Each structure stands twice: as structure tokens, then as C-alpha cells.
Amino acid sequence: MKRPAATRxxxxxxxxxARFILRPLGYIEAFRLTASWRNDPExxxxxxxxxxxxxxxKWMRSPLLPRPKVRFAYAIIDRESGRSIGVHTVALSGYRSAYFTVAVSDRDWWGKGAVLETRATLINHFIRHAGTERFFGMVHGRNLSSIFNYQRLGFSHVGSWHRHKQDPVSGEIFDVVLFELFREQWQAGPFAEAIDEP
Incomplete structure (x- = not known):
């Protein structure tokens, strides 16, 4: 299989x-892998x-799909079965900053730490290879599992946008919660890998 062209x-x-292989995806492969999810309510x-x-x-502009130079997509492959259970992306945005988008489509893996495990590896990887110094994320206030993942990884809650979005289907209005993590915070935490300095 041809590896997607890396820009860095x-x-x-x-x-x-420990449990997964994160396989880089090109745009077409990522689109084929995720296209059915556009009708998956969860x-x-x-x-x-x-x-x-x-x-x-609209799905062709999904945040799960890679974009040259700025967004990198990885299939989350279960080592045991060899199947993809989801996709995790890292998008470069701002000064040495990056944010995440993830979808775990395999319900058998929900609540089993797949996002935590893969995101920790990606943070180390992007510090090492992209020189990323700041990571951030935005989640809706109802998404307790995502909030837990950010907190467990050492992200700080830096604010909330109250009554920021409305679901066009249900009409529900909800908050967006903002998280941020700097490289020095990460390296003082339990998930950091040693980085060789030049």
C-alpha cells in the first residue's frame, strides 16, 4: 500500500x-472509510x-478527512482484529498549535480508552515531528466522555461559550467547552515521551 505523502x-x-496501529490516510481512503458515518446519528x-x-x-469537507499540509488523518486499527475502529485527525492551526477531531465508529470500543490512548501518542508524535507547542480542543457541554479525555490528558479548561450552538433537528441549545494544553505541561505529565533536543 502506498503511504500518503507527508508534508513534514x-x-x-x-x-x-499498546492496542492500536495508527495508519496515515490519504483523502480518498479516508473518504471511503468514513462516508457511511454521515448518516450515523451517534x-x-x-x-x-x-x-x-x-x-x-458536505462530507467531503468533513473534519475527519485530511487536507494537504494542515490536517493529518489516521485510521485507528485494532491490533487484534486488524479492523479500523475509527479515525483520529490532527489539524495544524495558528502558531505551532494543533487541534483534534476523532470518531470511534465501533461501538464495542466506546468507553474503553481508545481516544485517550491514541491521542496521547499523537501529541507526542506532533511535538517531535511538527514542533507543536500548543494543543486545543472544543467539545459540546453534553459530551462528557470527550471532556474526561481532555482532563485525563492534562488539558486545562480555559473557557466556555454559553448557548453557542443549536441543533437544527432538535432545537436544543448548548454550550461549547474549550480546552488547552502547552508542551511544557504535557512534558511534566504521565503520558509524555522523552524528546531529543537538537
Whole structure:
């Protein structure tokens, strides 16, 4: 299988965790892997805070799909079965900053720490190969599992946008919660890997 072209040395390499292989995806492969999720209500609510299905055209701009130089997508492959259980992306944004988007489509893996394990590996990887110094994330206030993952990884809650979004299907209005982590915080925590300085 041809490896997707990496725009920075190392970012196109596969990664390994205790339970998973993170396999880099090109745009077409990522689109094929995720296209059926555009009608999955639980994936949609996690990604977009709405049950509204996405057209194929809209899905082509999904945050789960890679974009040259700025967004990198990785299939989360269960080592035991060899199957993909989801996709995790890292998008470069701002000064040496990055944010995450993830969808675990395999319900058998929900609540079993897959996001925590893969995100920790990606943070180490992007510090090492992209020089990332700041990571941030935004989740809706109802998404308790995502909030837990950010807190467990050492992210700080830096604010909330109250009554920021409305689900066009249900009409529900909800908050967005903001998290941030700096490289020095990460390196003082339990998940950091040693980084060789030049």
C-alpha cells in the first residue's frame, strides 16, 4: 500500500500504541472509510452536535478527512482484529498549535480508552515531528466522555461559550467547552515521551 505523502518528515509514518496501529490516510481512503458515518446519528452528534445527516458533498469537507499540509488523518486499527475502529485527525492551526477531531465508529470500543490512548501518542508524535507547542480542543457541554479525555490528558479548561450552538433537528441549545494544553505541561505529565533536543 502506498503511504500518503507527508508534508513534514515523520508525520506520514504509521504509529503504534499498546492496542492500536495508527495508519496515515490519504483523502480518498479516508473518504471511503468514513462516508457511511454521515448518516450515523451517534457519530454525527459527537462531531457536529446534531443528528442531521450530511450529504456526500458536505462530507467531503468533513473534519475527519485530511487536507494537504494542515490536517493529518489516521485510521485507528485494532491490533487484534486488524479492523479500523475509527479515525483520529490532527489539524495544524495558528502558531505551532494543533487541534483534534476523532470518531470511534465501533461501538464495542466506546468507553474503553481508545481516544485517550491514541491521542496521547499523537501529541507526542506532533511535538517531535511538527514542533507543536500548543494543543486545543472544543467539545459540546453534553459530551462528557470527550471532556474526561481532555482532563485525563492534562488539558486545562480555559473557557466556555454559553448557548453557542443549536441543533437544527432538535432545537436544543448548548454550550461549547474549550480546552488547552502547552508542551511544557504535557512534558511534566504521565503520558509524555522523552524528546531529543537538537
Amino acid at each position: 518528515v515523520g508525520l506520514g509514518d504509521p504509529l503504534e500504541t 457519530v454525527l452528534i459527537a462531531l457536529f452536535q446534531s443528528l442531521k445527516p450530511r450529504s456526500l458533498r
